[in-house]
Amino acid sequence: MRRPFRELGYHAAYRMFNRANAALGANWSLHDLRHTAAYRMARDPDMLLTDVQWVLGHAHLSTTQLYLTPLTEDVIADVLAHHARRSAGVSTTATVSTDEPSALSYRPESLNVLFGEGTA
Numbered sequence: 068m069r070r071p072f073r074e075l076g077y078h079a080a081y082r083m084f085n086r087a088n089a090a091l092g093a094n095w096s097l098h099d100l101r102h103t104a105a106y107r108m109a110r111d112p113d114m115l116l117t118d119v120q121w122v123l124g125h126a127h128l129s130t131t132q133l134y135l136t137p138l139t140e141d142v143i144a145d146v147l148a149h150h151a152r153r154s155a156g157v158s159t160t161a162t163v164s165t166d167e168p169s170a171l172s173y174r175p176e177s178l179n180v181l182f183g184e185g186t187a
Contacts, residue, residue, distance in 0.1 A: 105123055105134045109131070109134040116131055116135070119131055
């Protein structure tokens, strides 16, 4: 509204938002814009979460991880794709030979202790 045009400081942006809210009958804040930007940056596959952390000024990455909440539609699409791959017989994991025990399998003696087999 004023000339010459110049960069808005926090208080000027705050007042501008208040005027826009009054005109629209809304209740948005600058902090709402921060959250929106954070969610959008966190969902961008080309942007590292540590970069989002830096932009937001978070001291701990765990604070930034709060913006990683997936959309319901994305979760449903991922689960449906998973089931489609499973029903098509496509495996996303490495195949393990059945001839030798896998490094990821339990030792038989451990299973016996766990399930109480072979003990009197």
